[in-house]
Amino acid sequence: MATIYEVSELAGVSLATVSRVLNNSDKVSPATRAKVEAAMRELGYRPNTIAQSLASNRSNSVGVLVPELDGAFFGIMLSSIEDELRAAGKHVIFSAGHSDEEKEKASIEFLASRQCDALILHVFAVSDEYLGTLANGPVPIALIGRNLPEIPGRCFSLDNEEGSYQATRALVELGHRKVAYLAGPLWKSDARARFVGFQRALAESGLSFDQALLAEGNYQEASGKQGMRSLLRAGKPFTGLVSANDEMAIGAIEEVRERGMVIPDDLSIIGFDNVFFTRFMNPALSTVNYPIDVMGRMAARSVLRDVYGQEGLEIRNRFEPALVRRASVARHAQ
Amino acid sequence: MATIYEVSELAGVSLATVSRVLNNSDKVSPATRAKVEAAMRELGYRPNTIAQSLASNRSNSVGVLVPELDGAFFGIMLSSIEDELRAAGKHVIFSAGHSDEEKEKASIEFLASRQCDALILHVFAVSDEYLGTLANGPVPIALIGRNLPEIPGRCFSLDNEEGSYQATRALVELGHRKVAYLAGPLWKSDARARFVGFQRALAESGLSFDQALLAEGNYQEASGKQGMRSLLRAGKPFTGLVSANDEMAIGAIEEVRERGMVIPDDLSIIGFDNVFFTRFMNPALSTVNYPIDVMGRMAARSVLRDVYGQEGLEIRNRFEPALVRRASVARHAQ
């Protein structure tokens, strides 16, 4: 690989001048600029980004940590982040945290040691305190799906409570009086918020919350199936189910089907997240839209703005969920 | 951030010795090693990977290029690659090629300029010639879903022809005599191979291929729907459909349903790839399993072996598809 040295030699200018046209900064006379560019072309010169980083103390790469690299939900986010950052010439390094505190921390260490200029994190297991000290450290962070008072401008979140509130209200308005809830892992803040929204909707509708109509899962399909089984076993009848996410709703549907029940005739179901395959289900799953793609994009923009000094970026921090009505819900004849 | 220099000073040893314990290479006396490690701990020392890369001419990062970062299929692959490489302390930089020649090339340039030690590519649009010269260049590449004679040891592929052969045979053995085919974009080698497998199965079963029972799509859902529409419009009756991938099968199913037809009673359908949500469909989609996760893992291992000198890795290059029978197919009463 040709170096800046060879370019400067071929162009008959100094090393510094080549560096200048490279960063097209300062004032370089059009003539010398042309000479240099010709030399670069002739040598097929590509700047060594590692050396650039060492010298400038900037890696031009941002680390992204998600719970899972596969899965329908985060892929969307990764995609929009990469898209936005790549357009700005920044590199993206991904890592998975697997919703485990130690792994999340290890991944963060991993990314930080990679001299990332910033980190975009979608984490659950790690504590607010940890994030707080991290935010006060040398490498700026942005948070998706979580709020940290220290960095309000770089937190991007959805009103989870409002989402399940809407979902629950929709069911109630369709005549459902007995509505069960399949909760996410309640140690996660978003799962708690979603559960609160469900309870609030019930209360506002004059319905009382029945502990027997609650099951807690871990956001995964299997736990949804199991949750539905325990709900059914409890023996308390219900005609509607709100699930804290789509995956668990799918598990619930499996269980329901195996018992010969029909959706939505025997049970109306609403999920949460609007992952893309909910459309493919039969019947299509009603759900609450979670604009994870634009949230990822916004997080990317916030680092473009705060870390790379880019200006004029349109950025929003708070997002509203929106109910997506599909065939998995039906009116309940009282 | 503390540097190696401060560590050496605090530990009372030379800079080189610190470097040695860092790379735990060579022979360092346990005593000095302990001193150095204590100093590192005390200073909270983290090696600067950028500087390491510059000095060693090795970035410890490998670039991965996939058609899409979202989507069910590639997420699995990204996940297993990251998993394998991360365990070896290597970083992964992802980029998306969007099945477009210019974008694929741009992404490759992008990754290469990032001083990746190796590239793992899942590309379609780029020509064999291009890949050939790339393979002869300075940065080693591994290929998934494609074969390049220059680097047989770093190509990982599935016998696509065999996959659709099996799918088609399965339908024929269930009594279907009129089987339609929803092809992928035939400029892609895998789409061609799958189509060939279909034709071979037909021929071996003594059935003739009918051009009116063929539609070509682009692997996306919408094109499957449209393909099915044109197939239906053609007016030639058929009782079975083999789709070149699952997404298009889903589109086809939508179209079929809108016309009031029932699966599998009126039409048996088999997809290809076994993306995870095929299980969630109703009826669950029969398909051909594509072990993209282990293929990704193998590609990662090949670079671990060839680029980083790791030994004793179990690596396989060729993979066999396997039919996954589910509810979307039924016997055809002759």
Place this chain on the structure above:
DNA sequence: CTGTTAGCGCATTCAT
């Protein structure tokens, strides 16, 4: 086993 000496390729003061 440990220390010395050079760079890796580039950005960035300072001069001019």
Place this chain on the structure above:
DNA sequence: ATGAATGCGCTAACAG
């Protein structure tokens, strides 16, 4: 507007 000099933090011979 351009050039010379210095160092980013570390690895890698080469000595000793």
